[in-house]
Amino acid sequence: MPAVVESPTASTSTARRKLRLPRFGLFCCSLVLAVLAEYCAYLNEGGGGNVRRVLHVIALTVLFMVMTLIFERFIDWLGRDSKQTENDHDRLSIMSRLLRRITPDFTGDRRQALKAAAVMAVCWLPYYVLALPGEIWYDTVQQVLQWKGLPNAITSGAWSDHHPVLDTLIFGVFYQLGAWIGHPAVGVALYTTCIAIAAIAVFVYTVRYLARSGVSRRAYLGAFLFFCVFPFIPIFSMAMAKDAVFLPVFMLFSVQCMEVARTKGYCLKNHQTLALFIMLAFLVSLTKKTGVYSVALACILLAFVVAGNRARVKLLGTAATSGLVIFILLPLVLFPACHIIPGGKQEMIAIPLQQSALLLREHGDELSKTDKDILTGMLEPNAAENYEWWAVDKVKGTHWTQQRERLLGPFLQAWAKNAIKYPQTYAKAYFMLEQGWIALPNSIVNENLQSNYLYTRTASGKNTGEAGLPQSRHTKLYDGIDQFVIWLGNQFFMQPWLSRAFWVTWLPFMQLYETVRRLRAKELSWTYAAWLVPMLVSLPFMWISGGSVSPEGLRYLMPMLGVAPIGCALLTVQQQPSHADR
Incomplete structure (x- = not known):
């Protein structure tokens, strides 16, 4: 990791005065969010109650403003790394000492990386055991049927690009391995194991990058804790669904985008780094239908923060090459040669x-x-x-x-x-x-996150039995889990954190708002503000999704969950890249 040098921090009184900017912008944005949320409630309830609507808008506006101010205090706390003296260390409880021994050193060697992976694996183990042989989504069933050449919801047996062909190939290979061993369920279990290992490795790599890039210790340890214990991270990272294949690739691509921004593009002078960036751009494009647009948008945004035209050419060339592969090479060359039906x-x-x-x-x-x-x-x-x-x-x-x-x-x-x-x-x-993505959960519509075990384990749908994929017989158990998570999400103190709107709209808004304030106060450089690129390239496609309150909406927001800690971490950066990065 390149060396970094210390820069002026937010602790000076002058900077603090600059940061006390008017809150008119926060009020306007909060008002817009409140109006949209109440408009959705108006549509669900069939109109009426104008006075009550106005009061709701006022209350929601205050709520969003208060949540943003609390977020600012939270970021300030994240940015303060506590320094313990020897006397403090002597007074630590046995549990605190145990936690210190368990906590990996993310700036350490590979042994520490393996330690971090082991800790995360232990945290994920209950979800892994509960899901075995694996969570199977409806779309996956159709892809397996295509692999077997059987009629499905999309074709009469031929492969289709309606779902990414690379994902179909991956699922088909694991299905075939299981069939050779004895039963497709074995293949599903192998997939669940492999994708869990890949996801854990990528999340640990992401935290190690944050730790070595100048963010506060609390920030990168908080990111690690989030990836370990937030239930929906392991639940959907281990699912046999195309989004679970996309997530690790997208996270790696996001880290490369962060490195390009942090070094102002100088890392692209290294041929291996450039090749890795291009390869990840291809994989992002091949594992999700909207991936190529995310790559193009990311490269365009990064072009504004890199130094030199050569870096810009490399970025825009990567975007153009990805588009050439997805829109020209695949549909005009590969698909006809392999008798694959293009997606509609x-x-x-x-x-x-x-x-x-x-x-x-x-x-x-x-x-x-x-x-x-x-x-x-x-x-x-x-x-x-x-x-x-x-x-x-x-x-x-x-x-x-x-x-x-x-x-x-x-x-x-x-x-x-x-x-x-x-x-x-x-x-x-x-x-x-x-x-x-915008409304508070209510009695008519449940916009909470859900465990979704029942849906994914039953894999209900036409021709499910012909796929040969395992189906759970313990539907009461999974239904109980789903109902408990829904109940938990409807509790007053849990509702914001388990709301889909929080992760898709409110938290990104708060991160963007605070980033803009710190940029205006010159407390944050554009090279680190560009760490928001992964979030910015994911957000637009949430707003054109085909169902935000349906089960499909749960897998759509997986990238937003993955990059959520990054937006918080960048606001704790105390260091800037030096010329040594070049």
């Missing part, structure tokens, strides 16, 4: 499709015959009757037909034209779909 475009226009379905349902009689024919031809049959506010699946479908390709242009024109006529309908469809 309906995933990219899911929101317009959802809005159009509600438009047909509420204003179908008011539309022109031309617009109505275009919309009904583009949507799934009976989309207006089958419209579900919480998911887009019954509206967008899984197939992209020649008729849809022919109607795509006219559909987008009709959709845009009617957005002007019926903005309330479009807003209703959108915010009902994405309310999990």
Whole structure:
């Protein structure tokens, strides 16, 4: 790790005075968040109670402001590394001494890294045992059916790029290993073990990077504790789902982005580092459908903080190469050669499709015959009757037909034209779909995090039995776990921390707000502020997801959970990169 030199910290009185900036911006942002949250409640409850709505908005605005101020105090506490004297050490309790012996030294050698991995593995062990042979998602069942050449929800047996082909290959290989050994369940158990080991290694690597990059000791130990004990990290990191494959790759790519920013791009002069960055960019693009857009956005943002045009060319070249592979090489060369069906475009226009379905349902009689024919031809049959506010699946479908390709242009024109006529309908469809990211949990809609063991273990769906994947017989146990987590998330003191909105919107907002304040006060450099890039490239795709309150929403937010400690850690940086980094 390159050497770092100490820079002026936030302890000077001048800097403190600069940091006392007006809170008008915080008030405005909190007001917007409050209005959106209450608007979702208004949609769920069917309107009414204007005075009560205003009071709710005021209360929520105060809540968001108070939470942000508490976050600032929390960051200040993280940034203060306590120094213990020998007398303090002598007074430590037996438990405190034991914890000190268990805690790994993240600036140490490989032995300390193995120690950290062992500690995390012990913390994850209960979830691993509970999940065995593994958590299986509905999409995974379809991918295994494709591997076996059997009919599934997407194709009649052929492979499809509807789900990333690389993920299908990984799941298929483990499935086949299990089948050769004796039963597919063995393959699922092997996958669960391998992905858990990979995730633990990546999380430990991330904490070690933070520890060696100038963040406070409390910050990187807090990140390690979060990865160890926050239940949803191990639960979804070990799932047999494409997002669990994506997460470790994305975390490694995020660390490389952080290093590029920290060194202002000078690390890219090293050919091995550049090759690693490009390889991770490819893997991010290949393991998630929106990954290539995340790579492109990350490279563009990093281009603003690196020094020199050569570094910018390397970054933009990486983005262009990733796009060339995903949009040209795969669909035009590899897929035809391997008889793989390309994925449909309906995933990219899911929101317009959802809005159009509600438009047909509420204003179908008011539309022109031309617009109505275009919309009904583009949507799934009976989309207006089958419209579900919480998911887009019954509206967008899984197939992209020649008729849809022919109607795509006219559909987008009709959709845009009617957005002007019926903005309330479009807003209703959108915010009902994405309310999990902004609304507080309520009696009508549960936007909490959930253990989701029952859903993933039963792997319910058409042709599930033909896949040969294991299904749990202990549904009462898993249902009890799910109900307990839901109950816990509805308790007053636990609700914010187990709310999806907290991890997707509130915490990123607080991190971004505090970063901007410290940049304005010149307490933080852009090289470290750019550590928010992993969060910034994940956030936009949360807001175009196909279901924020559905079980699918749980795996969508996995990257946000992974990078959450990074945004807190960057605010405790006490050191800046020196010219030795170059």
